[in-house]
Amino acid sequence: MNQLNETFNQHIEIEDDRTGLSIPTLRRAIADNLFYVQGKFPSIATENDYYMALAYTVRDRLLQRWLASSNSYIENKTRMVCYLSAEFLLGPHLGNNLINLGIYDQIHRAVEELGLNLDILIAQEEEPGLGNGGLGRLAACYMDSLATLEIPAIGYGIRYEFGIFDQEIRDGWQVEITDKWLRYGNPWEICRPEITYEVKLGGYIDHYTDHNGNYRSYWHPDLVVKGVAYDTPILGYQVTNANTLRLWKSEAPESFDFQAFNVGNYYGAVDKKIVCENISKVLYPNDEQFEGKQLRLEQQYFFVSCSLQDMITLHLLYGGKIETFHEKFVAQLNDTHPSIGVAELMRLLIDDHKLNWEKAWKITTHTFAYTNHTLLPEALETWGLDLFAKVLPRHLEIIYEINRRFLEEVALKFPNNQGIINSLSLIGEGDRKVVRMANLACVGSFAINGVAALHSQLLTETVLHDWYQLSPQKFSNKTNGVTPRRWIVLSNPRLTNLISLKIGTHWIKNLDELRKLEEFINDDIFCKSWRQVKTDIKKDLAQKVKQQQKIILNPESLFDIQVKRIHEYKRQHLNVLHIITLYNRLKKNPKLDIVPRTFIFGGKAAPGYFMAKLIIKLINSVGEVVNNDPDIHDRLKVVFIPDYNVTNSQRIYPAADLSEQISTAGKEASGTGNMKFSMNGALTIGTLDGANVEIRVCVGEENFFLFGLTTPEVAQIKNNGYNPWHYYQNNASLKEVIDQIASGYFSHGDYNLFKPFVDSLLYDDQYLLLADYQSYIDCQDRVAEVYRNKEHWAKMSILNVARIGKFSSDRSIRDYCKDIWKVHPHPVELIDLCPDGQCRLRN
Numbered sequence: 001m002n003q004l005n006e007t008f009n010q011h012i013e014i015e016d017d018r019t020g021l022s023i024p025t026l027r028r029a030i031a032d033n034l035f036y037v038q039g040k041f042p043s044i045a046t047e048n049d050y051y052m053a054l055a056y057t058v059r060d061r062l063l064q065r066w067l068a069s070s071n072s073y074i075e076n077k078t079r080m081v082c083y084l085s086a087e088f089l090l091g092p093h094l095g096n097n098l099i100n101l102g103i104y105d106q107i108h109r110a111v112e113e114l115g116l117n118l119d120i121l122i123a124q125e126e127e128p129g130l131g132n133g134g135l136g137r138l139a140a141c142y143m144d145s146l147a148t149l150e151i152p153a154i155g156y157g158i159r160y161e162f163g164i165f166d167q168e169i170r171d172g173w174q175v176e177i178t179d180k181w182l183r184y185g186n187p188w189e190i191c192r193p194e195i196t197y198e199v200k201l202g203g204y205i206d207h208y209t210d211h212n213g214n215y216r217s218y219w220h221p222d223l224v225v226k227g228v229a230y231d232t233p234i235l236g237y238q239v240t241n242a243n244t245l246r247l248w249k250s251e252a253p254e255s256f257d258f259q260a261f262n263v264g265n266y267y268g269a270v271d272k273k274i275v276c277e278n279i280s281k282v283l284y285p286n287d288e289q290f291e292g293k294q295l296r297l298e299q300q301y302f303f304v305s306c307s308l309q310d311m312i313t314l315h316l317l318y319g320g321k322i323e324t325f326h327e328k329f330v331a332q333l334n335d336t337h338p339s340i341g342v343a344e345l346m347r348l349l350i351d352d353h354k355l356n357w358e359k360a361w362k363i364t365t366h367t368f369a370y371t372n373h374t375l376l377p378e379a380l381e382t383w384g385l386d387l388f389a390k391v392l393p394r395h396l397e398i399i400y401e402i403n404r405r406f407l408e409e410v411a412l413k414f415p416n417n418q419g420i421i422n423s424l425s426l427i428g429e430g431d432r433k434v435v436r437m438a439n440l441a442c443v444g445s446f447a448i449n450g451v452a453a454l455h456s457q458l459l460t461e462t463v464l465h466d467w468y469q470l471s472p473q474k475f476s477n478k479t480n481g482v483t484p485r486r487w488i489v490l491s492n493p494r495l496t497n498l499i500s501l502k503i504g505t506h507w508i509k510n511l512d513e514l515r516k517l518e519e520f521i522n523d524d525i526f527c528k529s530w531r532q533v534k535t536d537i538k539k540d541l542a543q544k545v546k547q548q549q550k551i552i553l554n555p556e557s558l559f560d561i562q563v564k565r566i567h568e569y570k571r572q573h574l575n576v577l578h579i580i581t582l583y584n585r586l587k588k589n590p591k592l593d594i595v596p597r598t599f600i601f602g603g604k605a606a607p608g609y610f611m612a613k614l615i616i617k618l619i620n621s622v623g624e625v626v627n628n629d630p631d632i633h634d635r636l637k638v639v640f641i642p643d644y645n646v647t648n649s650q651r652i653y654p655a656a657d658l659s660e661q662i663s664t665a666g667k668e669a670s671g672t673g674n675m676k677f678s679m680n681g682a683l684t685i686g687t688l689d690g691a692n693v694e695i696r697v698c699v700g701e702e703n704f705f706l707f708g709l710t711t712p713e714v715a716q717i718k719n720n721g722y723n724p725w726h727y728y729q730n731n732a733s734l735k736e737v738i739d740q741i742a743s744g745y746f747s748h749g750d751y752n753l754f755k756p757f758v759d760s761l762l763y764d765d766q767y768l769l770l771a772d773y774q775s776y777i778d779c780q781d782r783v784a785e786v787y788r789n790k791e792h793w794a795k796m797s798i799l800n801v802a803r804i805g806k807f808s809s810d811r812s813i814r815d816y817c818k819d820i821w822k823v824h825p826h827p828v829e830l831i832d833l834c835p836d837g838q839c840r841l842r843n
């Protein structure tokens with residue numbers, strides 16, 4: 001801190017201290033921001049003050065690039081990708097921005113010279129957890145790749161005041177704590193109070209004929225809410241392009257204050273204000289489980305309406321005609337959550353911009369493309385008709401009209417086929433009438449894709465089979481990817497350095513170049529360094545676990561990790577069955593020579609998902625017994641790392657030897673954690689599910705531990721009347737494990753605690769754990785044998801990294817650009833926003 005004082009007294013030859021990248025300038029800028037933004041003297045500044053000062057320093061550099069980008073996109077009237085997503089699970093910005101700006105080392109030095117520690121400052125940032133899991137994190141990776149590939153793009157979503165809950169573990173159970181991520185302010189966002197749109201809700205529709213004789217509708221809403229734009233610049237890696245993530249916050253329109261004053265019902269008006277503000281208040285924490293809540297429908301409509309109004313405003317502002325909207329904008333629907341956009345764009349075009357139906361429909365169906373992210377039937381969004389009519393009366397009319405015209409066409413193409421009409425209808429007519437959002441997305445989109453080869457194929461065979469019959473040309477596969485900037489460079493600097501020493505740094509932008517590592521597979525020194533890197537990272541994680549949970553881990557043991565949302569289809573409990581199997585082997589034969597293993601779990605359960613919460617309790621209960629049994633002698637350890645999020649995951653993926661990707665075949669659409677593990681040199685034990693299939697082909701079958709039933713085998717076993725009892729009765733070690741859980745062995749004798757769990761396995765077992773048990777155990781035994789040969793394991797690990805290039809989100813985004821979006825890179829040049837250093841004096 002004294003050093004900071006000294007810095008102030010130094011005379012610095014000024015580069016512009018808001019854009020300059022030299023170490024003295026950065027140092028000066030940090031000090032400056034501490035004074036003028038945080039309003040603190042170094043002597044009383046907290047770590048958070050320093051973090052904020054640093055964040056503003058980095059933000060200034062971002063803004064220069066962001067303004068240049070927006071300016072250039074507008075001037076050149078470039079075609080834009082709009083990524084519509086109810087979730088963006090960004091993770092902390094600071095480290096990532098330092099990497100993408102290419103100033104990590106400079107900042108490290110500058111901060112050090114100020115007597116501070118960069119790691120500590122980076123750790124101050126509360127991550128924006130505006131997503132549940134895979135879908136939200138994918139959106140964040142795609143934003144990084146879009147900017148890196150210099151594609152003009154806007155991400156549109158919701159600025160939840162409370163993101164995904166923080167998880168604590170008490171007595172082995174999950175406890176949810178509100179995520180107050182905005183508590184200390186958010187230096188990465190820029191509020192745009194002038195960019196607002198009104199969104200109507202509820203009420204009724206009037207019909208009339210206008211003076212040109214056109215039949216028209218007028219919507220009298222119950223409630224009008226205002227959406228305010230909050231922008232976050234997303235900078236690409238080593239480029240000038242910085243795109244916008246625009247998130248909407250809901251507020252009451254100004255008129256409320258006025259009404260309150262006039263009407264005298266102050267409290268009544270304030271109530272309404274709260275209703276408005278509630279819309280963007282909290283992220284729904286359900287993953288893959290649809291819940292037909294009114295507020296959720298309002299959230300979806302709110303952000304989609306603001307976003308489409310914004311796109312139209314931008315288009316008209318820069319001289320576009322409404323008729324050419326779809327030529328300048330393409331809107332990707334990230335699952336069905338934003339699919340109300342199809343009806344909303346029709347409404348905006350017809351009611352507000354006075355286009356006729358045919359023109360509006362042409363524009364709409366040339367604007368949207370839809371990505372499906374799940375096959376689980378319980379995740380499919382269908383809104384009860386009553387609720388839908390109450391919240392969105394005008395949209396229901398529009399949906400009926402879309403449906404009427406559409407089903408006429410279907411009937412022409414498939415005469416006398418009521419079956420296909422029923423399945424394609426936008427309205428489900430079961431015991432309960434519903435609006436089917438997937439069907440709305442399909443009819444309104446020119447392209448439909450799944451997120452891994454197997455998933456895309458299953459879509460055409462199952463949930464979207466009839467859509468595929470109708471319009472096969474709309475369908476394609478776009479296998480997911482993840483950004484190597486966050487998931488290797490930022491989270492694994494040791495591995496990054498080792499790789500870059502051998503093959504340079506181009507791989508960071510062109511991940512296929514990792515292939516050059518294959519050359520060094522027989523270089524003993526390299527292989528040794530590779531192992532050393534992994535061990536060092538495992539030591540770091542062990543240190544952290546010791547600090548936080550007082551559990552001692554052996555960094556020489558096999559780190560066997562499963563981190564992801566807790567869900568029965570992901571089968572964390574199959575992993576537990578294996579742990580208990582090993583435990584029992586050791587109990588029977590304490591001298592048995594087994595490969596020591598550390599089992600690490602992490603993940604949140606949806607708060608209302610009882611079985612998922614019970615699985616967390618089971619993991620912790622088994623851990624308590626195994627970790628403290630003297631017979632085990634530290635050869636097995638079980639750890640549940642609480643509050644799995646982006647920040648924690650960046651420490652976890654690099655430390656893995658073994659990646660658990662063990663979902664029931666046909667259930668995991670893609671998975672993206674599987675890619676992150678493999679990129680960091682973990683080997684995978686997995687089923688033929690989601691992107692595992694493609695990962696295995698790329699890294700080579702001999703470098704992947706495959707087990708379990710295939711998708712067709714799962715279907716067959718179910719068709720034949722699956723009987724979990726049969727497996728239980730005929731497999732002694734399986735029976736022992738289940739009996740043990742049932743007996744209260746892991747619950748201090750309480751045999752009721754895990755009864756629902758045991759019953760669900762024995763009498764239902766939807767996800768075929770018992771059918772896959774032996775195959776999994778045998779495969780795990782193979783894993784252990786291979787791990788004994790550390791040299792061989794290291795080679796397999798290197799090959800996994802060398803061959804993982806396909807799973808960069810850069811590749812995914814290139815595929816979307818070429819096949820679906822038809823957009824091209826638009827490189828931006830850095831312009832001097834302050835020529836002659838005068839910008840702060842100019843008005």
Ligand code: 26W
Nearest residue numbers: 134135288289290373379451669670671672
């Ligand atoms: C309405 C409740 C709800 C909420 C979220 C239903 C469905 C979702 C998401 C679509 C679930 C999700 O995140 N799916 C995951 O998407 C990832 C990115 O494509 C895939 O890698 C995962 O396999 C898939 O489970």
